[in-house]
Amino acid sequence: MRNKSIKIRKRLESSSRVFLLLCGAISVFTVILITIFIVQQGLPTFKTVPIKEFLFSTDWSPSADIPHYGVASFVVASIEVTLLSMIFALPIALSSAIYLSEFAKGRFAKILRSGIELLAGIPSIIYGLFGIAVVVPFVRNFIGGNGYSLLSASIILAIMILPTIINFSEVSIKAVPDELKAASIAMGATTWQTIYRVTVPSALSGIVSSIILALGRAIGETTAVVLVGGNAPIFSTNPIDMGRTLTMNIITDMSYAEGVHMSALFATAMLLFIFILLLNLIVVAIMRKERLDG
Amino acid sequence: MDRKRSNQIALISIRIFSAVSIAILIVILGYLLFRGLRYSNRKEIKVIPIASINNEFNVYANKSAKLDYLDWFTLQSMAMGRVRTLRTISKVNEKFHLYIDPRVSDQFYSYLATDKLDKFIIKDSTAINYKEDKGGMIVLPITESAPSGYRSIKIYDNVVVVNKEVTQLLNNKKIGAVTLTQIEELKNNKIDNWNSLNGPSLKPDFIANASESELANNPGSISIVKAKEYSMMKNVETLDVVNIESGWNISLDYLLSNSEESGSFGGIFSIIVNTLIMIFLVILISTPIGLGAAVYLSQYAKKGRITTIIRSGIDLLAGVPSIIFGLFGMLVFVQLFGWSFSLISGSLTLSLMILPTIIRTSEESINSVDKNMISASRGLGATKIETIFKIVLPAAKNGIVTGIILAVGRALGETAALVFTIGSSTDIASKLTSSSRVLAQHIYLTIIEGQSIDHAFSAALVLIILELIINTTAKKLMNKGKKNGK
DSSP: OHHHHHHHHHHHHHHHHHHHHHHHHHHHHHHHHHHHHHHHHHTTHHHHSOHHHHHHOOOEETTSSSOEEOOHHHHHHHHHHHHHHHHHHHHHHHHHHHIIIIIOOHHHHHHHHHHHHHHHHSOHHHHHHHIIIIIHHHHHHHTOTTSOSHHHHHHHHHHHHHHHHHHHHHHHHHTSOHHHHHHHHHTTOOHHHHIIIIIHHHTHHHHHHHHHHHHHHHHHOOHHHHHHSBOOOOOOOOTTSOBOOHHHHHHHHTTTOOHHHHHHHHHHHHHHHHHHHHHHHHHHHHHHHHHHHO | OHHHHHHHHHHHHHHHHHHHHHHHHHHHHHHHHHHHHEEEEEEEESSOSSOOOOSSEEEEEEGGGOOOEEEHHHHHHHHTTOOOBSHHHHSOOOBOEEEEOTTTHHHHHHHHTOOOOGGGBOSSTTTSOGGGOTTEEEEEETTSOOOTTEEEOEEEOEEEEEOGGGGOOBTTBOOOOBOHHHHHHHHTTOOOOGGGGTSOSOOOEEOTTOOHHHHHHSTTEEEEEEHHHHTTOOSOEEEOEEEEEEEESOOHHHHHSOEETTTTEEOSHHHHHHHHHHHHHHHHHHHHHHHHHHHIIIIIOOSSHHHHHHHHHHHHHHHSOHHHHHHHHIIIIIIISOOOSOHHHHHHHHHHHHHHHHHHHHHHHHHTSOHHHHHHHHHTTOOHHHHIIIIIHHHTHHHHHHHHHHHHHHHHTOOHHHHTTTOOOOSOOOSTTSOOOOHHHHHHHHHHTTOOHHHHHHHHHHHHHHHHHHHHHHHHHHHHHHHHHO
16 A cells, blocks of 8 residues: 555656656747748748848838839848947946946935836837837927837837846846955045946946847837837838838738738748847857856 | 046936936836826817807707717707717717707707708607617707706807908918917907918908908908808808817726727727736646746756756747747647637737746746755655645745746737737637737727727726736735745
């Protein structure tokens, strides 16, 4: 009797181990399946559209008599929007991260910290709505154009990626050993000199990783940018013009696309996926280097 | 000295920049609250928005018709039977009916300068139960008081009429709508020239109770006449008047009534219910898997290839943009499994999307469980899985729940992953495979379909409040967990 219950317990033990492993493996399967499905749907594009035209042509006219599927303008717009948003976000984000990790005492730090948590919890659709109602008219009245523009999209994205940069950078700035800073202060450096000569350089790899993670979030963002970006499939590098990014292209055309048009959209998604993968690989490489150096 | 100054400047700018992020948050939340609670629209109407007094009859409308005022021209088309629904007039999806007490029918039709239409007249006011009619409007003699459930309607019937030259298009400029203050100024001859209002270079000449010929013969002349008189004038023009309409954007009624016609009418009750069902499903699906993975990684995984693969799989999954999850869900759940655009397709897609969040936070809190407790349990003869269920998970409960709540917060605000998976029906989902619409996506569709942005703002306020509740709950639990840990 007792033997039997031990047997059952052992069997339970080994089967639960398998079950738990499966749970862990689901994430891996999902990533693999996502890749397979997107590639399987996207690759047929290149039977009819030369890959060179797809990547380097700025002519996207799927409903024309002779349809063209070139996504170059979307790639440029995606990169432009992402970089611009980084330029806007970086000074605010880094200052906040330095403040939180170096001077965080008292009420203001507490408010700042919960504020950033709240900012991270606001859904992207609400950022988009705010963009339509506030950022678009602001750009139209004070900068130019009709307001629906890559610039508006960048401003909204900049706000959205603030929490990502702040949270990750704060962790790595905090991880800088106090001895380093103390030594710098003891040598007669001011607080600011210590920050930008000692603290920030020591935490640089963590800060760069946070920036790249934020870039990934920005390039993959869809609903917020589609509402404010103008969504016109034209090529323009002027940020006050309307533009369309990779994600905007997918969400706009997918509802009615068929045949080659449909697979061209999946090819667009492939491209986006490759961008994200590259960014992720960079982060992994930086982390590994960090570990080796440490 | 110089170093000190640059140090000061740098530290102050760090403070200022950090304050900017708080300022941004306050602006966003404040603006959402402001727009979500109140609406205020600038409209240009044909009459002066000041109620005029009528000594013969009063007009009342059912409260559900949500009518506040009517201009003479609209009232006229209503009385002539040209208006059959209130959709365009008060944004309420009700059929419109007009009841007229026979004692005042002659006065009413003569006021509107139309022929009598017998079908509207109540011969015996008890015969038709107009009180039940949600789109009902009744005209009663001034001696009668308001019927229960009805409220008095203001009638605007003063029109600003001007000489035709005033409204001419000159150099691509044309006089626009005027405000009440501008009308006052025109009345008191305080405006010297029409060109200050974008009009032609003429001197405004206000004539009280002007006749048609007076207006037609004096360039620059302006007057205020009753709409009935204006309807008989031919050689004059009118000026539109600016009217600011404002009111509550969100109400109990809005929260508790179902959505009609893709959200153009009615409230968001059905959408909130769908959102809650979806969140329930997402928790049901993703918690066991996420928790299982977290337990595996923290308790079973040894350093090696499989663990590395699983960890990088989770990292990659966390980086996949939601639109790509949406495409994947569409290909697999909607098309391959044939579940069409449905609650279950959307919930499964979101469950996969939030897995990394649940795994990471759960693993962290499982790892922080006291190792001695685990060893003690094992030492007493419990198997690993028994230890996990009886010791580890209860001890890590707070952290796990926090992780789930944070993940739910992310699912609640997601749109791009749902556009191609969950459908858009505004009815309450009756089964797993029925198309349904959730809050975040409702906001998106409202904007994309070009409906009034006020609808989007009221739904957004509800969504942001839900998110705030979720965030504070998670934070409280996290703090509680930390305290217990100490």
